[in-house]
Amino acid sequence: MNPIKTFRLVVKNIKRNSKQLLLASIGIVIGLWAFSLFLGFGLGITNVVEGEIFPWDKLEVIPPATNLASTRTRSGKGGASGNCDENDFFINEQPNGVFNKELEAKFRKLRYLDDGVVELIRKRHEVRTAYPKMKFTFPAIAEGGMDELHLSHPLKTEIFADGLNPSNLTQCNKEETDTDMERHREMRRCDVMYPFKFKDYSEDDKQLGFCETHKDCASGVFCNTKETENIWIFPMKNEETIGYHRCYHAVPVVVSTYLLELWNGSIAPAHGYPKLSKETLGTFLGLSFEVHLGESMFSSKSVNVKPFMRKFQLVGISKRAIPLGVTLPISYAARYNKYFTTRDESGDAMEREAHKFKTFSSIIVRVKSKKQITSFLAYIHRLGFTQQDTSAETVGLVILFVTGILVFISFVIIIIAAINIANTYFMIISERRREIGIMRALGANRGNIRTIFLLEAGILGFIDGFLGLLFGWLTSRGVDWVIWNVVPDFPFKPPTAFCFPWWLVVSTIGFGIFFCVVGSLFPANHASQIEPSEALIPQ
Amino acid sequence: MSKPKTIIKISKVSKFYGSGSAKQQVLHDININIYEGDFISIVGTSGSGKTTLLNIIGGLDRRYEGTCLVDGHNVEKLNERRLARMRNETLGFIFQSFNLMEHLTAWENVALSSFFAGTKIPLGKEYARATEVLEKVGLKDKINAYPANLSGGQKQRVAIARALYNKPRLLLCDEPTGNLDSKTGEEVIDLFKALNREDKITLLVITHEDRVSKTTDRSIQLEDGRIVSTDSKNAPVH
Numbered sequence: 098m099n100p101i102k103t104f105r106l107v108v109k110n111i112k113r114n115s116k117q118l119l120l121a122s123i124g125i126v127i128g129l130w131a132f133s134l135f136l137g138f139g140l141g142i143t144n145v146v147e148g149e150i151f152p153w154d155k156l157e158v159i160p161p162a163t164n165l166a167s168t169r170t171r172s173g174k175g176g177a178s179g180n181c182d183e184n185d186f187f188i189n190e191q192p193n194g195v196f197n198k199e200l201e202a203k204f205r206k207l208r209y210l211d212d213g214v215v216e217l218i219r220k221r222h223e224v225r226t227a228y229p230k231m232k233f234t235f236p237a238i239a240e241g242g243m244d245e246l247h248l249s250h251p252l253k254t255e256i257f258a259d260g261l262n263p264s265n266l267t268q269c270n271k272e273e274t275d276t277d278m279e280r281h282r283e284m285r286r287c288d289v290m291y292p293f294k295f296k297d298y299s300e301d302d303k304q305l306g307f308c309e310t311h312k313d314c315a316s317g318v319f320c321n322t323k324e325t326e327n328i329w330i331f332p333m334k335n336e337e338t339i340g341y342h343r344c345y346h347a348v349p350v351v352v353s354t355y356l357l358e359l360w361n362g363s364i365a366p367a368h369g370y371p372k373l374s375k376e377t378l379g380t381f382l383g384l385s386f387e388v389h390l391g392e393s394m395f396s397s398k399s400v401n402v403k404p405f406m407r408k409f410q411l412v413g414i415s416k417r418a419i420p421l422g423v424t425l426p427i428s429y430a431a432r433y434n435k436y437f438t439t440r441d442e443s444g445d446a447m448e449r450e451a452h453k454f455k456t457f458s459s460i461i462v463r464v465k466s467k468k469q470i471t472s473f474l475a476y477i478h479r480l481g482f483t484q485q486d487t488s489a490e491t492v493g494l495v496i497l498f499v500t501g502i503l504v505f506i507s508f509v510i511i512i513i514a515a516i517n518i519a520n521t522y523f524m525i526i527s528e529r530r531r532e533i534g535i536m537r538a539l540g541a542n543r544g545n546i547r548t549i550f551l552l553e554a555g556i557l558g559f560i561d562g563f564l565g566l567l568f569g570w571l572t573s574r575g576v577d578w579v580i581w582n583v584v585p586d587f588p589f590k591p592p593t594a595f596c597f598p599w600w601l602v603v604s605t606i607g608f609g610i611f612f613c614v615v616g617s618l619f620p621a622n623h624a625s626q627i628e629p630s631e632a633l634i635p636q
Numbered sequence: 637m638s639k640p641k642t643i644i645k646i647s648k649v650s651k652f653y654g655s656g657s658a659k660q661q662v663l664h665d666i667n668i669n670i671y672e673g674d675f676i677s678i679v680g681t682s683g684s685g686k687t688t689l690l691n692i693i694g695g696l697d698r699r700y701e702g703t704c705l706v707d708g709h710n711v712e713k714l715n716e717r718r719l720a721r722m723r724n725e726t727l728g729f730i731f732q733s734f735n736l737m738e739h740l741t742a743w744e745n746v747a748l749s750s751f752f753a754g755t756k757i758p759l760g761k762e763y764a765r766a767t768e769v770l771e772k773v774g775l776k777d778k779i780n781a782y783p784a785n786l787s788g789g790q791k792q793r794v795a796i797a798r799a800l801y802n803k804p805r806l807l808l809c810d811e812p813t814g815n816l817d818s819k820t821g822e823e824v825i826d827l828f829k830a831l832n833r834e835d836k837i838t839l840l841v842i843t844h845e846d847r848v849s850k851t852t853d854r855s856i857q858l859e860d861g862r863i864v865s866t867d868s869k870n871a872p873v874h
């Protein structure tokens with residue numbers, strides 16, 4: 098049979114029975130509408146979750162049972178001694194940089210994340226990037242933002258903080274951007290914008306002079322006016338102090354996009370604070386606030402050494418920042434952690450606590466592809482480490498499950514509709530019985546008759562699939578509009594809650610064709626079996 | 637004069653309908669030879685088995701006893717595809733009730749057989765061929781008309797054009813004038829005559845009208861499934 102001509106004939110056939118077929122198709126269209134809409138929604142939500150909330154390719158490698166160990170030490174029970182028994186099992190108890198850790202891990206498990214482990218992870222073929230983080234091992238309170246955010250009272254909150262190597266952030270040093278648009282684009286690309294810098298200022302601070310108040314120092318530079326019990330803040334290499342009444346650069350910090358979302362979605366609307374966006378953040382960059390290191394809102398006596406205050410300054414927004422808290426250059430975190438460790442009589446940090454300021458609390462790893470996550474995790478476990486549970490898997494499973502149920506429901510609709518199509522085709526075939534006889538007399542064989550009906554059903558299915566998809570897409574536009582214009586803001590409110598990748602388009606239309614063809618298979622076969630002499634008997 | 641080729645050879649064909657006690661024999665040991673170039677009529681009262689016989693000859697009904705050779709092929713033994721192909725290549729059917737597709741125009745009806753295996757009309761020439769045959773039956777101006785807008789005689793002529801479309805060697809006509817008034821009926825018969833004389837097409841016409849059977853070369857009379865006479869007084873000498 099000639100395909101083009103047959104197509105024309107079949108289209109004429111469809112036109113003739115268009116009302117009947119349209120009615121029979123309603124079920125298929127509704128089913129496909131639901132299918133494309135639900136699946137599109139599931140994919141859209143997954144995109145938001147995997148791309149924004151819990152990036153799929155981002156893993157956080159943590160040392161074994163860190164949380165437990167750090168709580169114990171912090172609560173001052175001399176937790177380190179409690180770990181003595183375990184010392185036998187861990188080889189890098191005393192962290193000492195890069196050496197053959199892989200070899201060690203063959204015999205015993207590794208305990209701490211140090212430079213050597215970072216090196217090992219970076220060498221793995223699954224790994225795109227890996228950067229270490231060091232959390233504060235002491236509490237801290239942030240206070241400020243009154244003027245910048247036009248508030249009546251300063252915000253005061255317990256904060257979490259961690260340290261990150263400045264080289265792991267994109268710092269844009271371009272002096273001037275010509276247009277607003279260019280600046281916006283830069284903002285999106287860069288973690289830290291000119292003129293701000295994310296770096297350790299301890300060397301620069303040595304050049305700064307004495308002061309009575311902040312006014313005596315330059316802008317962005319503050320006066321250390323609060324006396325601490327112990328003024329040494331041990332640097333990693335050579336010791337250095339910020340002396341009493343000395344000017345110092347504010348500690349540069351970046352916050353996470355997650356925090357920004359949380360602020361805009363929940364905190365700002367609830368308290369009537371202004372909203373922030375990465376693009377309009379320009380005015381808020383440079384915002385400085387006081388951080389009381391070693392102080393806690395929950396317990397009055399939390400550290401062994403006297404707390405002190407530092408000015409922190411917001412210099413950027415980054416996906417690499419700690420989700421709820423601030424991220425500062427890792428060397429600050431190391432010095433502060435060292436400052437707050439238990440001291441011996443001479444004032445030196447205890448050697449057994451060295452891991453607090455010499456090893457990392459976690460290593461953030463980006464893998465190259467989703468498929469490689471399993472093999473990478475196996476490697477991590479072999480070394481003796483674990484993965485920080487992000488509950489991404491649980492959320493992903495829930496989405497998958499709900500989407501699965503909805504897709505299943507749409508399939509039930511479609512299958513019932515396919516039975517309806519079968520019914521309609523039986524009717525149509527008994528109506529066209531005579532024509533089948535004529536075509537057979539004109540030289541059509543059984544296969545030709547079957548093909549004509551199946552092709553008809555296929556084209557119908559294509560139309561149904563297209564309509565279902567169109568309605569699904571229109572509905573998704575409507576839902577997006579409602580989300581944006583009616584529903585109040587919530588964190589991670591996406592520009593669209595839907596995703597219609599090409600394969601969804603193809604499969605919706607494909608299922609339309611498939612189910613219409615399957616529905617008409619039985620009737621078409623029946624039609625092909627009709628004896629021509631009987632088909633031609635006048636009714 | 638050489639002996640003409642046999643195009644249809646029916647020997648000892650019997651046909652039964654139903655089964656068990658309802659079993660009914662409608663054809664009894666029918667023997668007929670039809671030669672190429674024949675113009676034959678089968679006459680008989682309603683229910684005498686004419687249509688049944690025609691369906692067997694045309695391969696539309698293969699549940700019978702005896703043998704039926706069409707163009708040298710045993711209809712019963714051909715596989716379904718070959719048989720369909722033969723219908724397209726060799727045979728043309730014309731029915732009492734025209735059997736046109738109401739949703740197709742005249743020319744589309746005429747060209748319908750071009751969909752199927754065995755078509756002799758090259759791809760792209762369908763419209764030209766349809767026009768040609770429609771012109772032959774005198775319907776040049778009705779090429780794009782739908783059957784609903786045609787008279788009975790015009791409809792039957794479209795049906796004839798459809799049967800002629802693929803250049804058949806044998807036309808099987810089941811009471812072609814049954815639904816036509818006598819004048820248009822005569823026109824159709826004249827057309828058949830011309831096809832037989834000029835185009836050398838073999839014609840087998842079923843009828844119960846004497847005026848039709850009288851115009852044919854040979855007339856076979858069927859009564860209750862039996863041939864009661866083979867009148868070949870008009871037949872040319874073979």
Ligand SMILES: Nc1ncnc2c1ncn2[C@@H]1O[C@H](COP(=O)(O)OP(=O)(O)O)[C@@H](O)[C@H]1O
Binds near residue numbers: 653662683684686687
């Ligand atoms: N499909 C059928 N099932 C049962 N009986 C049939 C069928 N077709 C025809 N008959 C019977 O066979 C006999 C011959 O019918 P038919 O060949 O149509 O006669 P004609 O064409 O001469 O009027 C009639 O008695 C008719 O009732």
Ligand SMILES: [Mg+2]
Binds near residue numbers: 686687688810
């Ligand atoms: Mg009859």
